[in-house]
Amino acid sequence: MELTxxxxxxQDKWDANFMKTYAxxxxxxxxxxxxxxxxxxxxxxxxxxxxIGVSALGYGHPxxxxxxxxxxxxxxxxxxxxxxxxHVNAGEKIIKLSGYDKAFFCNSGTEANEGxxxxxxxxxxxxxxxxxxTVLSLNKSFHGRTMASLMAxxxxxxxxxxxxxxxxxxxxxxxxxxxxxxxxxxxxICAFIFEAxxxxxxxxxxxxxxxxxxxxxxxxxxxxxxxxxxxxxxGRTGKLFGFQNFxxxxxxxxxxxxxxxxxxxxxxxxxxxxxNVLVPGxxxxxxxxxxxxxxxxxxxxxxxxxxxxxDDVAKKGQYIMDTIKSWNLDEIVEVRGKGLMIGVEIKGKSxxxxxxxxxxxxxVLTAGEHVVRLLPPLVISMDEISKGxxxxxxxx
Numbered sequence: 384m385e386l387t388x389x390x391x392x393x394q395d396k397w398d399a400n401f402m403k404t405y406a407x408x409x410x411x412x413x414x415x416x417x418x419x420x421x422x423x424x425x426x427x428x429x430x431x432x433x434x435i436g437v438s439a440l441g442y443g444h445p446x447x448x449x450x451x452x453x454x455x456x457x458x459x460x461x462x463x464x465x466x467x468x469x470h471v472n473a474g475e476k477i478i479k480l481s482g483y484d485k486a487f488f489c490n491s492g493t494e495a496n497e498g499x500x501x502x503x504x505x506x507x508x509x510x511x512x513x514x515x516x517t518v519l520s521l522n523k524s525f526h527g528r529t530m531a532s533l534m535a536x537x538x539x540x541x542x543x544x545x546x547x548x549x550x551x552x553x554x555x556x557x558x559x560x561x562x563x564x565x566x567x568x569x570x571x572i573c574a575f576i577f578e579a580x581x582x583x584x585x586x587x588x589x590x591x592x593x594x595x596x597x598x599x600x601x602x603x604x605x606x607x608x609x610x611x612x613x614x615x616x617x618g619r620t621g622k623l624f625g626f627q628n629f630x631x632x633x634x635x636x637x638x639x640x641x642x643x644x645x646x647x648x649x650x651x652x653x654x655x656x657x658x659n660v661l662v663p664g665x666x667x668x669x670x671x672x673x674x675x676x677x678x679x680x681x682x683x684x685x686x687x688x689x690x691x692x693x694d695d696v697a698k699k700g701q702y703i704m705d706t707i708k709s710w711n712l713d714e715i716v717e718v719r720g721k722g723l724m725i726g727v728e729i730k731g732k733s734x735x736x737x738x739x740x741x742x743x744x745x746x747v748l749t750a751g752e753h754v755v756r757l758l759p760p761l762v763i764s765m766d767e768i769s770k771g772x773x774x775x776x777x778x779x
Contacts (some may be wrong), residue, residue, distance in 0.1 A: 384409055384738055389423045390719060395469070395676060406734075408741045415442025419747070427771070429771035432746045435758040436582075436614050439683060441730075441760035447644050447682045454678035462675060463667065469677035477652065480623055485658035487651040488680075489671040492639035493527025494612030495649035496576065499635045500531055502653065503574035503607035506660045517571040519606075519751040520680035521557045525583035526611055535576055538584075538709050558590045563597050567604060570724055574607040579615070579625025579721075582614035582770030585754045586719060586726025591629050598631045614724065616643035618687050618761055621697025621722035626720060641761070643679035645734050660730065697720045699768060703757065706772055714779050716753070725757040726750055729744040729779065745774035 386394065386409050387580045393411045413423045413437075433439065440447050444749050454469065474486045475495050489495055498519055507515040520526065522537040530549050533541055537554040555566045566572070575597065581587040596734040601608050610633040615625030618640060622628055624636060634657050639649035649671070653660075670676075686692050700722035707718050707727060729736065733749040733756075740747050748756040755775075759768070 384742055387424050387501050393423070395408060395540055406748075408738060410741055410746070417441050417443070418767045426744065428744050428746050429767050430743065430746045430763075431757045431759045431771050431775075432642075432748050433758050434645065435748060436577075436619060436640045436758040438620075438645050438675055439617060439761045440644045440686060441762045444644065444682075444762070446685075447679060450682045451675065451679045454675050458674045460670070462669065463615065463672055467672070467674040467677070469674050469681055470672040473677045473680045473684060476681065477650070480684065480688055481636070481652055483658075484655045485653045487653075487661075487666075487671070488677070488753055489649040489651070489668045491527075491649045492531040492611070492637065493529045494668070494671075495613065495637035495639055495651050496526045496532045496535065496609075496611055496649050497529060499609045499637050500535065500574060500576070501666060502635060502651070502657050502660050503609060505665065506657050507573035507574065509660070511573075515571055515573045517551045517553055517569060517573060518663070519553050519555065519566055519569075519572050519575045521577050521581070521589075523555050523557065523584035523587070523610075524554075524576075524578055526578075527613075539736040548659070554568055557587065558593045560593050560596050560626050563593075564600065567600055567606070568773075572604075572606055574609055575601050576609040576611055578611045578613075578615060579628065580615040580620060580724055584749055585728070585750050586716040586724060588625075588628075588719065588721050594626075595631055600634070608635065609635045611637050611638045613637060614758075615721070617683065618693055618696055619722055619724045619758070621693055621700060623687060623693065625721065625724075642683060643676050644683045646676045646679040648676045648680055649697070692761070699723060699759075699763065699765070700725060702765075703731070703759075703768060704773065707775070708779075710776055711775075712779050720757075723757070723759050723761060724765070726756040727757070727779075728756060728777075729753055736775075739778045743774045745771050745778075747775065 411423045412420045418430050504516045520535045524537040526532045526535040534549045555562045610626045612624045634651040634654050642648045711734040734756050750756040
C-alpha cells in the first residue's frame with residue numbers, strides 16, 4: 384500500500400517513538416460520521432471495524448457527542464471515594480436492562496475479567512477453602528492481555544515468553560461436552576469462563592447444546608459461570624448480551640468495548656449469589672466509574688434499551704451474512720457469526736484482504752490467518768453496508 388506524504392510522516396513519528404506492538408494498516412483516521420471515517424488526506428472509508436467493536440454508535444453521534452461535551456465542561460473525575468450522578472445512573476440502567484443484581488464499572492475488558500475471576504475465587508475460598516481456585520476456559524478463547532486474563536486465554540502462543548505464569552488455569556475444546564465433563568472431575572475448579580462468540584479466536588459462536596449442558600453441569604457443582612461479553616455484548620449479536628441467544632444465565636458477566644461508544648469502560652454484572660462477595664478493600668479502580676465515561680455509557684445504554692435498535696442489528700447482520708454467502712465465491716470457506724459480529728473464513732490470508740480493502744476504501748479486521756472479521760458500528764446504514772460489501776466482494 385503506497386503511503387501519502389502525510390501518512391508517511393505520521394508513520395515515521397510512530398516508528399521513532401512507540402513500541403512495535405501493532406501491525407498497523409497505514410491509514411491515519413482523522414474524523415468520522417455515521418459508519419464512515421475520513422483520513423488526513425480526505426479519503427473516505429466505510430468502517431466495518433468500529434475500533435474493534437468499540438464505536439457502537441459510530442462517529443459523530445449527536446446525543447453521545449453532546450453528553451461528552453456537557454460532562455467535560457462540568458466534571459471529568461472525582462474518584463470512588465465520592466458519588467457522581469452519571470455513575471449511579473449508568474449502574475441503575477444496566478441493572479434494569481440486564482436483570483442482574485449488582486454492577487461494578489472499571490476501565491477495560493481484561494480488567495473486568497480479572498475482577499470476575501477474583502469474585503469467583505473468593506466465593507469458592509469462603510465456601511470451600513483455598514484449594515478450590517482453578518479457572519476453566521475454552522481453547523482458542525481470548526480474555527485479555529494482563530497476566531491472569533492472559534492465562535484464561537486458551538492460546539499457548541499468547542503465553543510464550545511471559546514466564547513464570549500465574550497458575551490455576553485449565554482448558555478444554557469448545558463444543559466437546561465429554562471433554563468438559565472429564566475436566567470437571569478436577570475438584571479444584573471454581574469457575575468456568577467462556578465467550579458466547581469467540582471473537583479473536585475466529586468468530587466462532589459456541590454451540591447452543593454444548594453451552595447449555597456445560598452451564599448446567601457447573602451449576603450442579605457450584606462452579607461459578609463467567610460469560611465474557613467484552614466483544615459479543617452491548618448489542619453486538621442483536622441481543623443485549625451474546626449469552627441471551629442461549630437458555631442460560633451466567634453468574635457473572637463481563638463487558639467493555641461498546642459500552643461507552645469510544646470512551647474506555649469495562650464492567651462486571653453479578654447475580655444474587657455472588658453480588659456481595661467483594662467487600663471494601665477487596666477490589667477497586669481509580670478510573671472506574673469516571674464521570675465522563677459514565678456520561679457516554681448512559682447514552683449507549685439508552686439506545687440499547689430500545690427493542691427496535693437490537694432488532695435492527697440482527698437484521699443488518701443477517702443481511703450481510705446472506706449477501707456474502709450468495710456470492711458463491713470459491714475463495715470463501717465459511718461465513719459465520721451473530722448479528723454484526725461476522726467472520727468470513729477464506730482460503731487466502733486475511734491480512735492481504737485487510738490491506739487490499741483499505742486501498743479501496745473499506746476497513747475490515749482479521750481474526751487469525753484466514754478469517755476476515757467484520758464488526759461494523761451498530762448504527763451502520765444500509766447504504767454504507769452496500770458500499771462496503773461491494774469493496775469486500777472485489778477484494779475476495
